[in-house]
Amino acid sequence: xxxxxxxxxxxxxxxxxxxxxxxxxxxxxxxxxxxxxxxxxxxxxxxxxxxxxxxxxxxxxxxxxxxxxxxxxxxxxxxxxxxxxxxxxxxxxxxxxxxxxxxxxxxxxxxxxxxxxxxxxxxxxxxxxxxxxxxxxxxxxxxxxxxxxxxxxxxxxxxxxxxxxxxxxxxxxxxxxxxxxxxxxxxxxxxxxxxxxxxxxxxxxxxxxxxxxxxxxxxxxxxxxxxxxxxxxxxxxxxxxxxxxxxxxxxxxxxxxxxxxxxxxxxxxxxxxxxxxxxxxxxxxxxxxxxxxxxxxxxxxxxxxxxxxxxxxxxxxxxxxxxxxxxxxxxxxxxxxxxxxxxxxxxxxxxxxxxxxxxxxxxxxxxxxxxxxxxxxxxxxxxxxxxxxxxxxxxxxxxxxxxxxxxxxxxxxxxxxxxxxxxxxxxxxxxxxxxxxxxxxxxx
Amino acid sequence: xxxxxxxxxxxxxxxxxxxxxxxxxxxxxxxxxxxxxxxxxxxxxxxxxxxxxxxxxxxxxxxxxxxxxxxxxxxxxxxxxxxxxxxxxxxxxxxxxxxxxxxxxxxxxxxxxxxxxxxxxxxxxxxxxxxxxxxxxxxxxxxxxxxxxxxxxxxxxxxxxxxxxxxxxxxxxxxxxxxxxxxxxxxxxxxxxxxxxxxxxxxxxxxxxxxxxxxxxxxxxxxxxxxxxxxxxxxxxxxxxxxxxxxxxxxxxxxxxxxxxxxxxxxxxxxxxxxxxxxxxxxxxxxxxxxxxxxxxxxxxxxxxxxxxxxxxxxxxxxxxxxxxxxxxxxxxxxxxxxxxxxxxxxxxxxxxxxxxxxxxxxxxxxxxxxxxxxxxxxxxxxxxxxxxxxxxxxxxxxxxxxxxxxxxxxxxxxxxxxxxxxxxxxxxxxxxxxxxxxxxxxxxxxxxxxxxxxxxxxxxxxxxxxxxxx
Numbered sequence: 083x084x085x086x087x088x089x090x091x092x093x094x095x096x097x098x099x100x101x102x103x104x105x106x107x108x109x110x111x112x113x114x115x116x117x118x119x120x121x122x123x124x125x126x127x128x129x130x131x132x133x134x135x136x137x138x139x140x141x142x143x144x145x146x147x148x149x150x151x152x153x154x155x156x157x158x159x160x161x162x163x164x165x166x167x168x169x170x171x172x173x174x175x176x177x178x179x180x181x182x183x184x185x186x187x188x189x190x191x192x193x194x195x196x197x198x199x200x201x202x203x204x205x206x207x208x209x210x211x212x213x214x215x216x217x218x219x220x221x222x223x224x225x226x227x228x229x230x231x232x233x234x235x236x237x238x239x240x241x242x243x244x245x246x247x248x249x250x251x252x253x254x255x256x257x258x259x260x261x262x263x264x265x266x267x268x269x270x271x272x273x274x275x276x277x278x279x280x281x282x283x284x285x286x287x288x289x290x291x292x293x294x295x296x297x298x299x300x301x302x303x304x305x306x307x308x309x310x311x312x313x314x315x316x317x318x319x320x321x322x323x324x325x326x327x328x329x330x331x332x333x334x335x336x337x338x339x340x341x342x343x344x345x346x347x348x349x350x351x352x353x354x355x356x357x358x359x360x361x362x363x364x365x366x367x368x369x370x371x372x373x374x375x376x377x378x379x380x381x382x383x384x385x386x387x388x389x390x391x392x393x394x395x396x397x398x399x400x401x402x403x404x405x406x407x408x409x410x411x412x413x414x415x416x417x418x419x420x421x422x423x424x425x426x427x428x429x430x431x432x433x434x435x436x437x438x439x440x441x442x443x444x445x446x447x448x449x450x451x452x453x454x455x456x457x458x459x460x461x462x463x464x465x466x467x468x469x470x471x472x473x474x475x476x477x478x479x480x481x482x483x484x485x486x487x488x489x490x491x492x493x494x495x496x497x498x499x500x501x502x503x504x505x506x507x508x509x510x511x512x513x514x515x516x517x518x519x520x521x522x523x524x525x526x
Numbered sequence: 527x528x529x530x531x532x533x534x535x536x537x538x539x540x541x542x543x544x545x546x547x548x549x550x551x552x553x554x555x556x557x558x559x560x561x562x563x564x565x566x567x568x569x570x571x572x573x574x575x576x577x578x579x580x581x582x583x584x585x586x587x588x589x590x591x592x593x594x595x596x597x598x599x600x601x602x603x604x605x606x607x608x609x610x611x612x613x614x615x616x617x618x619x620x621x622x623x624x625x626x627x628x629x630x631x632x633x634x635x636x637x638x639x640x641x642x643x644x645x646x647x648x649x650x651x652x653x654x655x656x657x658x659x660x661x662x663x664x665x666x667x668x669x670x671x672x673x674x675x676x677x678x679x680x681x682x683x684x685x686x687x688x689x690x691x692x693x694x695x696x697x698x699x700x701x702x703x704x705x706x707x708x709x710x711x712x713x714x715x716x717x718x719x720x721x722x723x724x725x726x727x728x729x730x731x732x733x734x735x736x737x738x739x740x741x742x743x744x745x746x747x748x749x750x751x752x753x754x755x756x757x758x759x760x761x762x763x764x765x766x767x768x769x770x771x772x773x774x775x776x777x778x779x780x781x782x783x784x785x786x787x788x789x790x791x792x793x794x795x796x797x798x799x800x801x802x803x804x805x806x807x808x809x810x811x812x813x814x815x816x817x818x819x820x821x822x823x824x825x826x827x828x829x830x831x832x833x834x835x836x837x838x839x840x841x842x843x844x845x846x847x848x849x850x851x852x853x854x855x856x857x858x859x860x861x862x863x864x865x866x867x868x869x870x871x872x873x874x875x876x877x878x879x880x881x882x883x884x885x886x887x888x889x890x891x892x893x894x895x896x897x898x899x900x901x902x903x904x905x906x907x908x909x910x911x912x913x914x915x916x917x918x919x920x921x922x923x924x925x926x927x928x929x930x931x932x933x934x935x936x937x938x939x940x941x942x943x944x945x946x947x948x949x950x951x952x953x954x955x956x957x958x959x960x961x962x963x964x965x966x967x968x969x970x971x972x973x974x975x976x977x978x979x980x981x982x983x984x985x986x987x988x989x990x991x992x993x994x995x996x997x
Contacts, residue, residue, distance in 0.1 A: 183767040184874045184905075185775075206773055228715065239714070241723060242692050257964045263872045265689060265904045265944040267678045267727055269956060269986050270968040274691070274723025283719075295773030318633060322656070324747035326812060360816035414713040418633035445714040446634075479717055494717050500707055503974060504719045510970040523717050 089122040092145060092166060096123050099135045104128060114168040116148060117161035118485050124150075124168035130248075130256060130287050133169060137285065137516075138254035140167055146519045149281045151220030152194060155213075155227055157410075157482040159280060160493045163520025169285060171222055177201055178288060179262070185293045186245060188262055191222025191286040208296045210237035212393045214449075222286040228278030231393045232329040235444040236355075241277045243292045249276060249284035252512035262290045275507070280522045283511040297355035300328055302385030303365050304343060305350040305377040310334055313350040314421025316372040317443035320352060321417075323371065325364050328355040329442075331392055334424055336438035337450075340402045341391040343382075350377065350443075351392070353385065395440045396481075399451030402438060406453040407460040409483045409491075411467065415476035417446040423474050424448065430470035434463035446476070457487045468495055494523045527572045527595075527615065535593070539575050539617070542585040547623075549574035558600070558618050562665075563608035563951055565867045565925070571598065571618035578623045580698055580706060580736040587734065588704030590617050596983050597702070599730040601642060601670030605677055606868055607949030609729045613984040619734060621672050627651050628737065636695060636712060638739045641672030645679075648740065657742035660687035663945065664853065671738050678727035680945030682778040682852070685903035686811070687743070689945065691726040698737040699725065702976040712739060724971055729947050730982040732975045746811040750821055751845040754806040754828045755799050755835040759783060759886075762804035763879035766902045768827035769808070770875060774820050778809040779903030780852055786859075786899045787851075793858035796851025802834060806902065807852050855899045863895070863912035867924055871932060873940035875905045884934050885909055892927040894920075906944035907935070933958065948986045956988060 096105045106113075106124040114124045127133045140147045146164030150156070151171055171192030179188040182205035189198060195209075195216050202208050212231035213224050223229070225247075230239040237243065246260030259272035276283055307313045310332060317330050331351050333341070338349045350372065354364040369379030382388055391398050396410045415423040420441045427450065431437050435454030441447060452467065454460035460483070468478040472495075480493045501524050508515070508526045515526075527535070540548050549555060550573060559568040572595075577583045590597045596616030603610055612618050624640035625647070631637070632655055637648055645666040648659045662681035663669055669679065675697065680689045687693070696710035710722030725732055756762040762781055769779065782790070782805050787798040798805055808824055810817040825836050839845040859866055873881045882898065885907075889896035895912040909931055913924040932942055932955050942948075942955040956965065965987060972979070972987075 181874065181876050183771045183876045185770060186874070230715075238688075238692065241720060242688060251967070255963055257967045258960065259964065259967070261872070261941040261959070263874055263905055263940050263944075265680060265684060265872050265901075265906050266941045267680070267689070267870075267943045267945050267947045268941050268952075268959060269727075269948060269965070270724055270971055271678070271691065271727050272724065272968060272971075274720045274726075275971070277720060277723070278715075278717075279719055295775065321635075322632065322744055324744060324813065356816055357819050360813050360819070363815050364813065412715070414715055416634045416712060418631075447714050476713060477716060497718065498708065498711075500709065500721060501718065503707070503721060506974045507719055507971065510974055511967075 092143065093123050095139055096125060096136065099139060100125060100127065100132050104132065111168065114150060114170070116156050116165060117488060119162055119165045121148070121168045122166045124170055126170045126173060128173055130250065133250045133285060133287065134254035134256060136167065136169060137250055137252060140516050141253045141514060144514050145516060147516050148518055149285045151192060151223030152218035154215040154218035155223055155229065158227055159521035160525065161488065161520070162518065163525065171220065174287065182207060186262060186264060186290055187293055188288060188290045189221055190288050191220065193221050195219045195221060195224065202293060203296060206296050207293045209243060209291050210294045211240060211243060214394045214397055216393065221289060225277055225286055225289060226279065226281045232331050232389070232442055235330050235442060236326065236328045237294060241274055244273055244277055244289055245292055246290040247273050247276055247286060248288040250287055251284045252514065252516050256287065260290070264292060281518045282508055282522045282526055284517070298357055299361055300353050300355035301361050301365055302351060302353040302382040302388060303368060303379055304382050305352065305369065305372040305379050306344055306347055307350065307377040308347050310348040310424045311421045312375055313348045313377065314443065316375040316377050317350050318418070319371045319375065320368050321444055325367055327368070328353045329389065330444055332420060332424065332441040332443050334428065334439045336436060337395065337440045340399055340438055341388065341395065343388055351388065353389070392440055396438065396449050396451040399438050403451060403453035406455055407457050407484055407487060409452045409460050409464055409487070410481045411450050411452065411464065411478055412481055413448045413471045413476055413478040415446045415471060415474045417444060419474050420446045420448070423471055423476060426470040426474065427467045430466040431463040434459045434466060437467070457484065460487055461490060464491060497524055532572055535595070536573055538589055539573065539586055542589065543575050543577050543582050547576045547578070561603040561605045561608060561610040563606055563611070563949065566608055566951055567611060567613065569611055569613045569615065571612040572615045574618045574620055576620050576623050580700065583619060583700045583734055583736050584704050584706050586617065586619060587700050587702065591703050591980065594978065594980065596980050598982050599672065599676070599734040601673030602644070602668045604665035604669040605673060605949065606870065606946040607943070607951040609676060609947055609949040609985055611950060613950060621670065624736060630655065632657065634712065635742045636739050637742055638737060639671055641736050641738060642670050645669050645671060645674055652742055653745065656745050658745055659740050660693055660743055661690045664856065671740065672735055675726050675735055675738055676728065676730045677947035678945065680906065682780055682901055685779055685901065686775050686777040691723065693741045694722065694726055694738060695741055696739040697722060697725065697735040699733040699735045701733040702981040727947065729949060729985050731972060731985055733981060748812065748814040748817055749845070750810045750817050751839040751848050752808040752821065752824065753837045753848055754808060754833050755802045756804050756806070756831070756833055758803040759882050760879045761831045762806055763882060763902070765806060765828045765831040765833065766878060767876055768830055769824055772823045772827055774823050776808050776824070776903060777811045778807065780807040780900065781902035782807065782852065782899045783897055785895065785897035786855055789858040789862040789897065790851045790855055793861060794850050794854040796847050798851050799835065807848060852899065859897065859910055864914040864916065866913070867911040867928060869909045869911065869928055869931060870943050870946040871907055871935040871940055872944040873905045873907065873935050873938045877938040878902060878905055881934060881938050885931055888927050888930045888934065892923045894924050894927045896927065905940065950985060953986065953988050
């Protein structure tokens with residue numbers, strides 16, 4: 083943190099550059115707390131020029147800047163090593179260009195996902211992503227953290243659904259990368275580099291999205307089994323068949339219980355979307371395939387609630403863990419190891435606490451909660467879970483933990499040798515390290 | 527390079543790749559003076575090497591780095607933007623000997639192959655197991671996966687499935703200093719910057735990939751191929767938008783104009799009508815029930831735009847024949863015109879009709895025939911500028927018309943390449959799309975991975991930019 087005099091200077095400079103109304107301090111700035119740290123000032127820019135001005139000033143003085151969308155996912159990452167200014171993109175919330183027949187939309191980064199989907203829905207289209215905590219999430223935040231949900235099974239991840247960007251760099255310079263059309267092979271695709279960079283390479287201003295037709299119907303089926311391995315086998319069968327599922331989620335008993343999906347045993351939930359008859363056929367075929375692995379199939383009425391809970395998972399586990407210390411995490415293994423990994427994490431953590439896990443079977447992505455009676459046990463549980471996933475060739479990332487515990491946890495886990503290039507890229511893009519300092523991998 | 531230095535280098539490289547792995551004689555080197563871009567510039571490499579392993583590639587690269595000699599990777603040489611032309615000489619590293627399929631992992635739906643593996647060879651290996659690799663550039667019978675990665679190759683089926691970048695998950699890369707790195711990962715969402723994503727489409731300027739792990743998709747249950755015939759290009763273009771507006775995303779949606787259908791019929795007899803202004807070749811893939819319903823929608827969209835005939839292939843033989851017409855367009859053009867220049871650009875789908883009208887007018891103004899056969903579904907056009915190199919002035923007129931077409935596509939909100947890449951062909955057009963700051967930002971990646979600008983120099987970025995990096 084800057085000392086008091088420096089803080090006053092920062093606020094004065096920002097007010098002069100942007101107008102006093104657009105610079106919040108005191109209680110206004112306190113609302114932008116990240117991992118317990120409060121900024122000296124929170125800036126709510128009116129336009130791109132305001133953002134450039136703010137960054138140029140911060141760059142000159144070496145201030146730590148945290149870009150802010152809806153604040154939905156600010157729990158991700160390590161605590162900031164320095165936090166002076168919040169850049170709240172709430173006012174950059176316009177749809178810049180939308181032509182339904184092009185199936186692309188260019189939007190400002192601060193637009194809320196729900197507002198965007200509503201706008202696209204009028205033309206029966208959508209941006210096919212279902213990240214957790216979507217009510218508050220903005221497009222900029224989703225791209226920065228590369229947040230996908232169960233729908234990735236059919237539509238791919240954020241990197242497949244972003245075509246171009248406008249970025250404000252650490253010194254305030256604005257550049258474009260990618261394009262506004264669905265196909266592009268012109269020079270380096272920096273759009274990919276920015277996606278999932280957690281705001282460490284620049285502040286996303288505007289992005290062009292690849293859209294999809296919104297299916298007329300989506301129906302869900304619950305396939306119940308005894309063991310997670312059994313459910314995983316059935317998932318693998320479905321994914322290797324000609325069926326085109328929208329979502330294929332593996333749930334352990336605890337997760338299925340917390341989400342109110344089933345009371346005993348492990349579960350596989352699948353959905354199909356499209357035109358009525360084809361959806362019905364696929365649901366029945368999936369039930370038959372799963373039946374061959376001993377699973378019992380039933381259609382889920384009002385499956386929207388179920389998908390909502392699984393989209394947000396593991397956040398709904400907060401209630402389940404209310405009287406204990408809880409840590410939310412994600413991890414990845416090869417899809418063929420997803421069932422094994424869920425089992426391994428449960429076994430590895432059993433002496434320390436309980437876990438509740440869902441996994442996107444198509445991608446081997448696990449999302450879990452761990453609850454333990456003390457912080458110490460929780461820390462040991464996280465280490466054991468990480469060890470279990472690492473021994474399967476995977477990794478674990480901590481997404482949320484109580485403040486005291488968080489400082490002691492290794493949020494991102496060990497990095498591969500290639501991190502040295504990432505470090506150099508970060509230095510080339512943000513030589514003073516002012517953007518989200520200390521929060522990303524390797525304390526970048 | 528002096529003859530003595532060249533001899534010394536050849537000897538050193540023979541120690542790495544073996545005696546038969548170095549091409550030295552001028553006659554044999556001439557084969558490598560250009561790729562499939564023959565209209566712009568040719569340049570002889572000092573030497574060609576044919577490594578057989580990642581270690582050999584790394585050895586060659588290290589040796590060249592030591593002497594500051596430019597290196598240029600090359601696959602099958604089918605690239606259309608000159609990416610494999612050694613404009614500053616140096617050592618051409620040809621990866622065609624590295625064509626092994628290393629692993630097919632059905633459970634995780636990936637295949638790992640060496641960079642010299644031919645695109646179609648991947649499909650031959652995985653199709654019997656019920657899977658396919660989606661990118662299908664027209665060159666797929668010859669082009670290598672390494673080249674596909676370098677250029678971010680596309681193809682007709684990109685409309686639904688996306689281009690190479692959407693189907694590559696990891697690669698082994700020999701960096702410009704000879705270090706071997708692993709870009710990307712078979713695990714989803716590994717934290718860190720997406721180096722794999724930047725590498726795809728970097729045209730050999732950031733290193734040489736030697737192994738690639740690609741994503742496989744399960745084969746669809748059913749396929750339906752349709753030929754829709756229109757009186758005018760306008761009608762066909764509007765039908766394209768109408769199909770998409772109905773919420774249908776075919777796997778392929780190709781437009782073939784009248785000049786092309788005539789050339790193709792004379793050559794391949796695919797059953798295309800000769801009197802139509804344009805035809806659409808439409809392919810639907812998926813579940814039987816699903817595509818049956820989609821076909822009804824597609825027909826309605828076409829009929830609403832004065833479709834003259836709507837023909838669904840009833841057998842695999844009919845389907846193959848319809849595609850044969852599309853795929854033999856290049857061969858047919860070869861018989862129709864003495865020379866041609868094959869362009870590549872993308873415009874928003876909704877601007878297709880207007881852009882195609884403008885291209886016709888440009889062709890007329892310059893006295894250049896411009897047949898067009900292209901991926902209409904994603905607005906990826908391929909105007910073919912016909913000329914006769916023996917007639918003075920024709921080549922220049924064709925190039926000038928091509929230049930106008932590029933500018934027209936940018937004005938429409940498009941891009942100067944959809945799938946062929948920039949290479950040496952389009953370096954000067956990049957400035958129509960990107961500012962100096964945009965390009966300088968991209969070059970930060972090059973400065974990190976290839977600070978001395980030795981890896982495929984003279985490609986992608988406009989001339990002046992490169993001098994800055996080398997300084």
